[in-house]
Amino acid sequence: MTTAAVTRTTVQPVTFRRLVTSEHVKMRSLRSTWWALAVAVAFFPLFSAMRTSSMVAVAADASPEYLVGPVYVTSGLALAQLVLCGLAVVTITAEYRTGQVRSTLTAAPTRLPALGAKLLVVVVTALATGLVGVLVGWAAAAPTLGAARMTVDLTQAEHLRLMFGVPLYLAAITAFAFGVGAILRSSAAGIASVLGLVFVVEPAFSYVPWAPLQQIATYLPTAAGSRLISSDTMGSVIAGSQSTTLSAWQGYGVLLAWAAAALLVAAVLLRRRDA
Amino acid sequence: MIEAHRLTKRYGPRTVVDGMTFTVQPGRVTGFLGPNGAGKSTTMRMTVGLDRPHGGTVTVNGAPYARHRAPLAEVGVLLDAKAVHPGRSARAHLRALAATHGISNARVDEVIDLAGLTSVAHQRAGRFSLGMGQRLGIAAALLGDPATLILDEPVNGLDPEGVLWVRTLLRSLAAEGRTVFLSSHLMSEMALTADHLVVVGRGRVVADAPVADIVARAGTSAVRVRTPETARLADALTRDPALRVVSTAADTLEVSGADAPTIAAAAAGAGVVLHELAPVQASLEDAYLQLTGGEVEYRAAAPDATAHARPTSGAHR
Ligand SMILES: Nc1ncnc2c1ncn2[C@@H]1O[C@H](COP(=O)(O)OP(=O)(O)OP(=O)(O)O)[C@@H](O)[C@H]1O
Numbered sequence: 120m121t122t123a124a125v126t127r128t129t130v131q132p133v134t135f136r137r138l139v140t141s142e143h144v145k146m147r148s149l150r151s152t153w154w155a156l157a158v159a160v161a162f163f164p165l166f167s168a169m170r171t172s173s174m175v176a177v178a179a180d181a182s183p184e185y186l187v188g189p190v191y192v193t194s195g196l197a198l199a200q201l202v203l204c205g206l207a208v209v210t211i212t213a214e215y216r217t218g219q220v221r222s223t224l225t226a227a228p229t230r231l232p233a234l235g236a237k238l239l240v241v242v243v244t245a246l247a248t249g250l251v252g253v254l255v256g257w258a259a260a261a262p263t264l265g266a267a268r269m270t271v272d273l274t275q276a277e278h279l280r281l282m283f284g285v286p287l288y289l290a291a292i293t294a295f296a297f298g299v300g301a302i303l304r305s306s307a308a309g310i311a312s313v314l315g316l317v318f319v320v321e322p323a324f325s326y327v328p329w330a331p332l333q334q335i336a337t338y339l340p341t342a343a344g345s346r347l348i349s350s351d352t353m354g355s356v357i358a359g360s361q362s363t364t365l366s367a368w369q370g371y372g373v374l375l376a377w378a379a380a381a382l383l384v385a386a387v388l389l390r391r392r393d394a
Numbered sequence: 395m396i397e398a399h400r401l402t403k404r405y406g407p408r409t410v411v412d413g414m415t416f417t418v419q420p421g422r423v424t425g426f427l428g429p430n431g432a433g434k435s436t437t438m439r440m441t442v443g444l445d446r447p448h449g450g451t452v453t454v455n456g457a458p459y460a461r462h463r464a465p466l467a468e469v470g471v472l473l474d475a476k477a478v479h480p481g482r483s484a485r486a487h488l489r490a491l492a493a494t495h496g497i498s499n500a501r502v503d504e505v506i507d508l509a510g511l512t513s514v515a516h517q518r519a520g521r522f523s524l525g526m527g528q529r530l531g532i533a534a535a536l537l538g539d540p541a542t543l544i545l546d547e548p549v550n551g552l553d554p555e556g557v558l559w560v561r562t563l564l565r566s567l568a569a570e571g572r573t574v575f576l577s578s579h580l581m582s583e584m585a586l587t588a589d590h591l592v593v594v595g596r597g598r599v600v601a602d603a604p605v606a607d608i609v610a611r612a613g614t615s616a617v618r619v620r621t622p623e624t625a626r627l628a629d630a631l632t633r634d635p636a637l638r639v640v641s642t643a644a645d646t647l648e649v650s651g652a653d654a655p656t657i658a659a660a661a662a663g664a665g666v667v668l669h670e671l672a673p674v675q676a677s678l679e680d681a682y683l684q685l686t687g688g689e690v691e692y693r694a695a696a697p698d699a700t701a702h703a704r705p706t707s708g709a710h711r
C-alpha cells in the first residue's frame with residue numbers, strides 16, 4: 120500500500136459553515152434520525168384525522184368556540200414534541216456515549232462553534248419537521264373538517280399563529296432539550312429530565328391548588344411556550360397550565376429564555392470540562 | 395513537532411501527568427513508552443486539547459492545538475478509546491469529519507482505500523472488528539494529510555499485514571519530514587518502528603533518547619555459553635557469588651555478572667571445553683524493563699511476573 124501523500128490534499132480552515140455541513144452529514148447519516156422524524160411527522164396526520172373525525176358526530180351540538188380547526192389539525196404536537204425532544208437530547212448525548220465527541224472536538228477544538236452548529240441543525244430539523252407535520256396534519260383533516268363544522272383559515276391571525284406557532288414552538292423546545300442534554304451528557308439522564316419536567320414537574324406545579332405554585336407554573340418551559348399555540352377559547356393541547364398571565368409571544372419569549380439559559384450553562388461547561 | 399513543557403494533569407487527588415517536558419522532533423518516529431497508567435494517553439489527549447492541563451503547556455507545530463485554524467492538517471490523532479458513533483458508516487463518519495475542513499469526498503475515499511476499508515466503508519462502524527475500527531481511526535488521522543501524527547497504540551488489534559502496513563506507513567511519513575509520535579506496549583514492534591523514545595513512568599519522563607542509546611545503555615546483559623559439561627562449568631563459575639548462572643538449554647548456560655574473558659578463564663581453569671561463548675545484547679524490552687522497573691504502578695502478583703519486571707535478578711533471554 121502507498122503512503123498518505125499520494126496527492127496533496129486541500130484542507131481548508133474550519134468555519135462555522137463547514138461545521139454546520141459536518142453536523143448535517145452526521146444527522147442525516149444515522150438511521151435513527153430518520154425513524155424519529157418519520158414518527159414525529161406521522162403523529163400529526165394520525166391525531167388530526169382521528170380528532171377531527173371524532174368531532175363530526177358531535178359538532179352540531181358543540182358551541183363554536185370549541186370548534187377551532189387549527190387546534191385539531193395540530194393535535195399531534197403533544198407526542199411529536201416528545202420524539203423531537205428525545206432526538207435533540209440524544210443528538211448531543213450520543214456523542215459522549217459513543218466517544219464520537221473526541222472526533223468532533225479534535226476537528227473543532229474551539230468547541231463552542233461545534234455546539235452551535237449542532238444546535239442549528241437540530242433546531243432547523245425541528246422547525247422543518249413541525250412545518251411538514253402541520254401541513255400533513257391539515258391535509259389529513261381536510262376531508263372531515265367541513266363535516267366537523269371547522270375551518271383552517273390562515274387569514275385569521277389566531278389560526279395563523281396556531282398553525283405556524285407549532286414549528287416555532289418545536290424549534291424552541293428542542294433547543295431547550297438539546298441544552299439539557301449538553302449539560303447532562305447522558306441520554307438516560309437527559310431524556311428523563313426533559314420528560315420529567317414536561318410530565319411530572321410542570322403538571323405538579325399547575326395542579327396543586329396553591330396560587331404561588333400556579334404562578335410559577337406559568338413560567339415553566341412548556342407551559343409558557345405553549346401559550347404561542349393556545350387557542351384563546353380552547354387553550355392548549357400540551358400544557359396542564361391554562362393560565363393566561365402571559366400573552367402568546369410573552370410565553371414564547373419565556374420558553375426562549377429557558378432554552379438560552381440551558382444553552383449558556385451547556386456552553387460554559389463545554390469550555391471547562393474535559394471531553 | 396510536539397513540545398511539552400512541565401505538562402501536568404490531575405484527576406482528583408492523583409497527579410497522573412507530573413511535569414512532563416519533552417520534544418517530539420519531525421523527520422523521525424518517536425515512540426512513547428511507559429507502564430499502564432503512566433499517563434501516555436492523557437498526555438496525548440492534552441496535546442489535542444481534549445483534556446485541559448492543570449499546569450504547563452503543550453504545543454503542536456509551534457502553537458497550542460486549538461489555535462490552529464485547520465487543526466486536522468496539523469495533527470492527525472488516533473486515541474486509545476473509540477471515537478466513532480457506531481450507527482454511522484465508516485464513509486459517513488469520515489465525510490462528516492472531512493466536511494469540517496472542506497476536505498473532498500475523493501480524499502475520504504483515498505484514506506478508506508489506504509486503510510484497506512473499501513469493501514466495508516458502507517457498513518456501520520458498530521459492526522467493525524477491533525482491527526477494522528483501528529484502521530478506521532488511522533484513516534481518520536490521515537484525512538487532513540497532517541504534518542504531525544499522534545497515535546495511541548495504533549497496532550492494537552491489527553493483523554500481521556496491518557502491523558506491517560502501519561510500520562511502513564509511519565516510517566515513510568517520518569521520512570517525508572513529518573512528526574510521528576506513537577505509543578505501544580509491543581517492544582519488538584517499537585524497536586522496528588521507532589528511531590527515538592520518550593519513556594515515562596508515573597507521569598514523569600524517565601528517558602528521552604534514541605532507541606539505540608537506550609538499548610546500549612542497558613548494556614550487555616549476559617553471556618551465553620555452550621558446553622557439553624554445563625554442570626562442571628556452572629560449579630566453577632558459581633564459586634564467585636557475584637556471578638549468576640542460568641541454564642537455558644541442556645548444553646547452554648547464560649551467565650551474568652562476568653564478561654566473556656573471565657568466563658573463558660574460569661572454563662580453562664576447570665578444564666571445560668567451550669563450544670560457544672557469546673555476549674547477548676540486551677533487547678529493547680530488557681532496556682525498557684530496567685528503566686521502568688521502579689515506576690510500574692500495576693504489577694502482576696505472580697512471583698515470576700515480579701521477577702520479569704526486575705530483570706537483573708532473574709533469567710535473561
Ligand atoms: N478521565 C479520567 N478520570 C480519572 N482518571 C483518569 C482519567 N483518565 C485517565 N485517568 C487515570 O490517569 C492515569 C493515566 O492514564 P493513561 O490512560 O494516561 O495511562 P496510559 O499511560 O495511557 O496507560 P496504558 O498504557 O494502560 O494505556 C491512570 O491511572 C488512569 O486511571
Ligand SMILES: [Mg+2]
Pocket residue numbers: 434435436474546
Ligand atoms: Mg493509554
